[in-house]
Amino acid sequence: MEEYKMRRGEYLEERVPDLKGTIEEYFGPITGTTEFKGSDLYVVGEPDNPVFEKVVAGAVAYSGKKDKLAVDFVERDLQELMETGDVDKAGDANTAKNDFLLECTGRDAKSRRESMKRAVEDDETPDGV
Numbered sequence: 001m002e003e004y005k006m007r008r009g010e011y012l013e014e015r016v017p018d019l020k021g022t023i024e025e026y027f028g029p030i031t032g033t034t035e036f037k038g039s040d041l042y043v044v045g046e047p048d049n050p051v052f053e054k055v056v057a058g059a060v061a062y063s064g065k066k067d068k069l070a071v072d073f074v075e076r077d078l079q080e081l082m083e084t085g086d087v088d089k090a091g092d093a094n095t096a097k098n099d100f101l102l103e104c105t106g107r108d109a110k111s112r113r114e115s116m117k118r119a120v121e122d123d124e125t126p127d128g129v
Helices: 019-027 078-084 087-105 109-124
Strands: 002-004 032-036 039-044 052-060 068-075
Touching: 002 087, 019 039, 019 052, 019 087, 032 052, 068 087, 078 087, 087 109
Parallel strands: none
Antiparallel strands: 002 068, 032 039, 039 052, 052 068
């Protein structure tokens, strides 16, 4: 499960007032929910794009902090996609992921990558330095 921050000064509920509807628009009908860090996330058990096996997404609330977007894109195995002839849908799946994350976070792929790199570097800094 990946968690994404919003741009400085922006909030998820302001960027995407209907998160459930937005998830359905990009990936298909919600089939259930699952709990993650005390928050209920939406599950798309049968996504419209056959590249995805399952999509889990939603807002994770943190006390005293801004909500983050939590997402887990479960993709089918490449071999399986080749056997079913769905490998050509991979580009559409990647576009859907990136467009969804951009709409929700206001950050493009490059900005999200840099932010995650900084978070990893911060985690590697020894205590007391």
